[in-house]
Amino acid sequence: MAIYNRYDMENVKHEILKKRALSAREQVIRMATDGGCFLGASLSCIDLIVYLYSEFLKIDMNTIDSIERDYFFLSKGHDVPALYATLSDLGFFEKQRLLNHLKTNDYIYWHPNKMIPGVEFHSGSLGHLISVAIGVALDIKIRLMNNKVVVLLGDGELNEGSVWEALLVANAYKLDNLLLVIDRNQFQANMKTESLIPLEPLESKFEAFGLEVYSIDGHNFQEIDETFQGLSFNSKRPTVIIADTIRGKGLPSIEEKADRWFCNFSHKEIENLIDELYGKTLKTELTSEKLIVR
Amino acid sequence: MNYEDFLTDIALGDERFIIMTAENRAAIRNINKSLGNRFIDTGITEQTLIGSSAGLALRGRIPIVHALACFLTMRAFEFIRTDIGIGELPVKLIAAVPGFLSEANGPTHQAVEDISLMRAIPAMCIFCPADLQDLLIGLKDVLLSPKPFYIRFNQSESHILHSNNFEIGKAELLSEGKDLTILTYGILLNEAFEAAKILSEKNISVRLVNLRTLKPIDEEIILSSVSKTPLLVTLEDHFLTGGLFSIVAELLLKNKVTANVLPIALENKWFKPALYRDLLVNEGFTGRQIAEKILYKLDMI
Ligand SMILES: [Mg+2]
Numbered sequence: 001m002a003i004y005n006r007y008d009m010e011n012v013k014h015e016i017l018k019k020r021a022l023s024a025r026e027q028v029i030r031m032a033t034d035g036g037c038f039l040g041a042s043l044s045c046i047d048l049i050v051y052l053y054s055e056f057l058k059i060d061m062n063t064i065d066s067i068e069r070d071y072f073f074l075s076k077g078h079d080v081p082a083l084y085a086t087l088s089d090l091g092f093f094e095k096q097r098l099l100n101h102l103k104t105n106d107y108i109y110w111h112p113n114k115m116i117p118g119v120e121f122h123s124g125s126l127g128h129l130i131s132v133a134i135g136v137a138l139d140i141k142i143r144l145m146n147n148k149v150v151v152l153l154g155d156g157e158l159n160e161g162s163v164w165e166a167l168l169v170a171n172a173y174k175l176d177n178l179l180l181v182i183d184r185n186q187f188q189a190n191m192k193t194e195s196l197i198p199l200e201p202l203e204s205k206f207e208a209f210g211l212e213v214y215s216i217d218g219h220n221f222q223e224i225d226e227t228f229q230g231l232s233f234n235s236k237r238p239t240v241i242i243a244d245t246i247r248g249k250g251l252p253s254i255e256e257k258a259d260r261w262f263c264n265f266s267h268k269e270i271e272n273l274i275d276e277l278y279g280k281t282l283k284t285e286l287t288s289e290k291l292i293v294r
Numbered sequence: 295m296n297y298e299d300f301l302t303d304i305a306l307g308d309e310r311f312i313i314m315t316a317e318n319r320a321a322i323r324n325i326n327k328s329l330g331n332r333f334i335d336t337g338i339t340e341q342t343l344i345g346s347s348a349g350l351a352l353r354g355r356i357p358i359v360h361a362l363a364c365f366l367t368m369r370a371f372e373f374i375r376t377d378i379g380i381g382e383l384p385v386k387l388i389a390a391v392p393g394f395l396s397e398a399n400g401p402t403h404q405a406v407e408d409i410s411l412m413r414a415i416p417a418m419c420i421f422c423p424a425d426l427q428d429l430l431i432g433l434k435d436v437l438l439s440p441k442p443f444y445i446r447f448n449q450s451e452s453h454i455l456h457s458n459n460f461e462i463g464k465a466e467l468l469s470e471g472k473d474l475t476i477l478t479y480g481i482l483l484n485e486a487f488e489a490a491k492i493l494s495e496k497n498i499s500v501r502l503v504n505l506r507t508l509k510p511i512d513e514e515i516i517l518s519s520v521s522k523t524p525l526l527v528t529l530e531d532h533f534l535t536g537g538l539f540s541i542v543a544e545l546l547l548k549n550k551v552t553a554n555v556l557p558i559a560l561e562n563k564w565f566k567p568a569l570y571r572d573l574l575v576n577e578g579f580t581g582r583q584i585a586e587k588i589l590y591k592l593d594m595i
Pocket residue numbers: 154155156157183184185186187188
C-alpha cells in the first residue's frame with residue numbers, strides 16, 4: 001500500500017487541478033469559433049474559477065438552491081466561457097450543451113445567464129456584482145449564517161465608480177463574509193491598464209478602503225490554495241485577493257496581445273490552438289478577424 | 295396612520311421585508327429602532343443601494359428601497375434596469391419628492407421623466423398614489439406583489455375620500471360625467487378635483503379618474519372614457535413625453551381609436567422651482583387654471 005505524506009497529497013491535488021484547468025481551457029477555446037467569445041479574458045481567470053469550484057466554494061448540484069450554499073458572482077461577465085467550462089466539467093449541466101454556444105435554442109451567449117445551472121446572476125455590465133454580493137452577504141449576516149460570498153472582478157472593471165462606492169458600504173457593514181478576487185491581467189478591453197487608467201498602487205488602494213489584501217500568482221495552484229485556505233473570514237473586514245494573471249494564458253500565440261481579447265477563429269485554427277495548448281508550437285500565423293466588441 | 299407606522303407594522307409581521315435607504319430618512323425616521331438589522335442605510339449610494347437590494351431579493355427578501363425620485367431613477371437607472379429589471383426581482387422603489395413635490399429644489403432634483411424611464415423596463419410596475427390615504431390603501435398589494443414596483447411616493451394630506459377597492463391595474467372612478475374626462479395620477483388629483491368643481495358650477499360635468507397604477511394601466515377605463523365623453527384631459531406633473539399622455543396616445547392608436555385629447559403636462563422644460571402652491575400657479579396647474587384650459591379647449595371642439 002502506498003503511503004503519501006501531506007506534501008505528496010497536496011501535489012496530487014494540484015496536479016488534478018492543473019488537469020481540470022487544462023481540459024476547461026480546451027472547452028473554452030472550442031467556443032472561440034462560429035461567432036467567437038472573449039477568449040483572452042476567459043483564459044486569464046480560468047485557473048481561479050476551476051480552483052474555486054473544485055476546492056473552495058461549498059456549492060454543488062445538490063446544494064444549488066440551499067440558502068446555506070456559498071455564492072460565486074462573476075462580475076466581469078464576458079469571461080463566462082471559463083465559468084461554463086468549469087460548471088459543465090463538474091456536472092452542473094451536460095458538456096454537450098456547450099455546443100449550443102450562441103445558438104438561439106439555449107442561453108449560452110457572450111455574458112452569463114441565470115438560466116444556466118450554477119450561474120447565480122446575470123452580468124456583463126461592469127461594476128454591478130459587488131453591490132449584488134453585498135446584498136447577499138448582508139442577508140447572510142442578518143440570518144447569522146456562515147456562507148461565503150465570492151466575487152470575481154476584472155482589473156479594467158475597477159475603473160467603474162460603482163466598485164469603489166460598493167467597497168465603502170462593504171467596509172461600513174464589516175462584511176467579512178465577502179471575498180473579492182481580482183483577475184489582474186493588466187488589460188482593459190483594448191489597452192494596458194497602466195497605460196490608460198493606472199490602478200497601481202492597487203494594494204494600498206484596497207487597504208485604504210478597509211479591505212484585507214492578498215496578492216498571488218493567479219496561475220499557481222499551490223499559491224492559490226495556500227492563500228484561500230489561509231483566509232479567516234472573521235476579521236470584520238471584506239477580503240480581496242489580487243491574482244496576477246496573463247490574458248490568453250495557455251496559448252502563447254495570443255498571450256498578452258492587446259487585440260486578442262475577443263476572438264473568432266476558423267475551425268482549422270481552433271484545432272491548431274488546441275495543439276498549441278497541449279504543447280505544440282503553432283506553425284501558421286493566426287489570420288482570423290480581430291473583433292473589438294464591448 | 296402614517297406611512298412609517300404602516301411600514302413598521304407590515305415589516306414586523308413579515309420577515310421577508312427589508313427596509314433600505316440611501317440616507318433618505320425623511321419618511322422613515324424611527325423605523326430602525328423597531329426593525330434592527332432589517333433596516334439598512336447604505337449612505338449616499340444609489341447604485342449600491344439598488345445592487346444590494348437585488349442581492350437581498352435573491353435571498354428571498356422583499357427590499358423596500360427609499361431614495362429621492364430623481365437620483366433613484368436616474369443615477370441608478372442602469373442598476374434598476376439591469377439588476378432588478380432583467381432579474382425581475384420584487385424590489386419596491388419608494389421614490390421621494392417626485393414631480394412637483396420637489397418644490398424649490400431646482401431642476402437637479404426634479405423627477406419629471408421618472409414615469410417615462412420606469413415604464414421602459416419590461417417587468418416594472420408603477421404605482422402613483424394621490425395622497426396618504428390612497429397610498430395606504432394600495433401599498434399592501436403593491437408590497438406583496440411578486441413584481442418590481444416603482445412607487446411615486448406621496449403622503450400628502452387627503453382631501454378626497456378614496457375607495458378601498460384597490461386592484462393593481464384598476465383605476466378609481468371618482469365621478470361620472472358626460473362632457474369630459476380628466477385622467478390623472480398622484481398629487482395633481484387634488485387640482486383635478488377642484489377643476490371639476492369649478493366646471494360643474496358652469497354645468498359642465500366631469501368624469502374624474504384617479505389612475506392609481508400607471509403600469510399596468512386600466513385600459514378599459516380609458517377606452518370607455520373615449521366613448522362616454524367627447525374630450526379626454528391628461529393631467530400630470532411629468533414631461534409630456536413618455537408619461538400619461540404617451541400612454542394614452544399609444545393605447546388609442548393600438549385600438550385604432552381617435553379622440554380629442556388635451557394634455558396638461560410639462561412641455562419640454564423643467565418647472566420654475568418654488569414652494570408647491572406658488573409653482574402650481576406659475577406653471578398653470580391650479581384647479582382654476584386647469585378649468586380655464588379645459589373651457590378654452592371645449593370651445594374649440
Ligand atoms: Mg483585465
